[in-house]
Structures are given as C-alpha cells and as structure tokens.
Amino acid sequence: MMAAVTPLDAHLTNLAAALVPYRRNETLLARWGEALARRLVGGGRLLVAGNGGSAAEAQHLTAELVGKLHDDRQPLSAIALHAETSTMTAIGNDYGYDEVFARQVRAHGRDGDILLLLSTSGASANLLTAARAGRGSGLTCWALTGPTPNPLAELCHDVLPVDSPDSQVVQELHLVTSHLLCEYVERALPVASGAPGAPVRTGVEVVLDGGTGQQVQA
Numbered sequence: 001m002m003a004a005v006t007p008l009d010a011h012l013t014n015l016a017a018a019l020v021p022y023r024r025n026e027t028l029l030a031r032w033g034e035a036l037a038r039r040l041v042g043g044g045r046l047l048v049a050g051n052g053g054s055a056a057e058a059q060h061l062t063a064e065l066v067g068k069l070h071d072d073r074q075p076l077s078a079i080a081l082h083a084e085t086s087t088m089t090a091i092g093n094d095y096g097y098d099e100v101f102a103r104q105v106r107a108h109g110r111d112g113d114i115l116l117l118l119s120t121s122g123a124s125a126n127l128l129t130a131a132r133a134g135r136g137s138g139l140t141c142w143a144l145t146g147p148t149p150n151p152l153a154e155l156c157h158d159v160l161p162v163d164s165p166d167s168q169v170v171q172e173l174h175l176v177t178s179h180l181l182c183e184y185v186e187r188a189l190p191v192a193s194g195a196p197g198a199p200v201r202t203g204v205e206v207v208l209d210g211g212t213g214q215q216v217q218a
Helices: 008-040 053-066 085-096 101-109 127-137 151-155 165-191
Strands: 046-050 078-082 114-119 142-144 159-160 205-208 215-217
Touching: 008 046, 008 114, 008 142, 008 159, 008 165, 046 053, 046 101, 046 127, 053 078, 053 114, 053 165, 085 101, 101 127, 114 127, 127 142, 127 151, 142 151, 142 165, 151 159
Parallel strands: 046 078, 046 114, 114 142, 142 159
Antiparallel strands: 205 215
C-alpha cells in the first residue's frame, strides 16, 4: 500500500515544478531593476496594487524600496494603493470596487511612472481597470501573474508569469520576485544616480514597447 501524499509533499512538489521555468526570468528581472532604478532616482515613483495575499506581497515590495533591502541608501518612492484604506473604501463606496485602484492611479501617477499589478489569476476586474487607467495616464504597466495568457498580462506592457496552477505557489514566487526586484534595483542604483566610478553604458539599447510594438530607447 502506497503512503498517502502529505500536504507538505504536495506543496513542495508544486513549488519545485514552478521553480524550473521561473529561472528563465533573470534577464527580465535585471531589466526591470534597471528601469525602476532609473525612474525612481529621476524623481518618479512606483505604484503597486493587489488583492488579498497579492496585496500583502505588493506591500512587502514597497516596504523594501522605501526602507532598504541590504545596505543603507536613499529612500525610493513606492506606494501600495491598497494600503490607503480610507481612500480605497471611499472610492469603492462612491464609484464601485472596480475603481478602487484606477482612481488612485489617475491621482498619483505621472507620465513615465511605473505601475506594478499583482494577481494570481490575472483576471481581477479592479486590476484590469487600473491597468487601463495606467496606460491612459502614460505609466509603464507591469504585471506579476499566474500562468499566461490572462487578461492582465495582455493589458500590461510587460509581465512576469509564474507557471503554476497552485495560487499559493504563485504568491510565494511573487514574494521571491519582490526580493529579487529590489536586489536588482539596488545593484542598478550607482549607475542610475551617476555615482563616481560607476560603469557607463555606451550606445543605445533598443527594445520593443510591448503595448505599441514601436522601438524605444531603454
């Protein structure tokens, strides 16, 4: 008689399976870290939002950016929209729950700022509305989701998907992503701030804007 699979075994098996494709995201994380460092040093800000456990992951990220991950450094502007409880409940009451993040994006977001939305399903209506508001306000929209394709990934300029059907595993790797993104931001800060002795990038890197397909300078 075979031994029953325990919840621990099942969870770790799912997590291990998701780690294999997750390793392919190193280039994306480094690119995000460089872009975010440049934007934050230049006076811009990061807006983040999520629902439930994803809200907790998003708020963890802002805490690391405003505070620090490793060594002391300048504070970086990052706002978790779901943490504004009075604002969020007022908007929900007056405009409906689908607008709780979008209205804040329109209020706080500036052209060139970055909006990061976290969703295991990629189908939350309030996050889809926020993504549309972000794009309409000139923000760069990123998403952390579960498996793609999903509606949020299609609305955002860039997406880091976690290839797992288990929403718990997706959220756990979103937390890993938050730590790694902060790591890459802090590594990129000397170049972004023009610190003496920092390596200087030469030439122009050309990438495709995921929303328009046009070439833009990185």
